[in-house]
Amino acid sequence: MEQLEIGSLQGEEKIRKAGEFFKKIADLNKEYLTYWYHHTFLHWDFILSWVLAIAPWIFWVKYRKKDSTGRLLFVGFFAIIFSSWLDFLGSEMGLWYYTGVAIPTIPSYVPWDFSLFPVAVMVLLQMKPSWSPYLKAAIYSTLCSFVAEPIFRWLGYYVLVHWxxxxxxxxxxxxxxxxxxxxxxxxxSKLDP
Structure with missing residues (x-):
């Protein structure tokens, strides 16, 4: 255990107790990393996870609206932050978990949070710009909730616990x-002076 700093605004007991929790988390993460290395790394589910993490971006680079690249990437990064934060919360609260993960750390499932969701949003934004955003949101939500999630559950990647x-x-x-x-x-606006 690390040496407690004297004069901290936090009480020593609080710091010690928080350290105990973080040590348990670190120990479990090491145990999971060993499990992941032996049962997931370079197996079919690992490879498919990486294909799903990379392929949508290749598709997007090829078919994006070139003059809107910056704006679309800005939106895509927002989608990454939004989805990965909520995914982290759901996983940490025990609502669901993943198997076959590409990286055995946070974010919970890289293909969801860093590829499939943001690229789908960016592609859908470019398609049929005259359509109502609410109709497009309903299509996106339906596909994600009732098509993608069940497929990933069937593949064994996505395990619902309390969701x-x-x-x-x-x-x-x-x-x-x-x-x-x-x-x-x-x-x-431009950054030029």
Whole structure:
């Protein structure tokens, strides 16, 4: 255990107790890393996870609207932050967990949070720009909640503990609407003086 610093605004007992919890978490993470190395690393589920993490970006680079690249990436990074934060919370609260992970650390499932969700949002933003954003959000939410999640559950990647698919629908809907609003922002300007 690390030496406690004298004069801390936090009480020594609080610091010690928090350290005990973090040590347990670190020990469990080391144990999981060993398990992951022997049972996932370079197995079919690991390889498929990496394909799902990389392939959507290759598709996006090829088919994106070139003159909107910066704006789309801005939206994509927002989607990454939004989805990975909520995914982290759900995993940490024991609502679901993943197997076959590409990286045995946070974020919970790299292909979801860093590839499939943000690329799907960016592609959908470019398609049919005259359509209602609420219709597109409903399509996105339906596909994510009732198609993608069940497929990933069937593959054994996504294990629901205290969660239901339909609970995901409003979250995906909100994420798409926020991304749509961000994509329309007029605050971008050149950095030149």
């Amino acid at each position: 239901a698919y339909w609970w995901s629908f409003p979250i995906y809907f909100l994420m798409y609407i926020l991304c749509e609003k961000i994509s329309k922002t007029k605050t971008f």
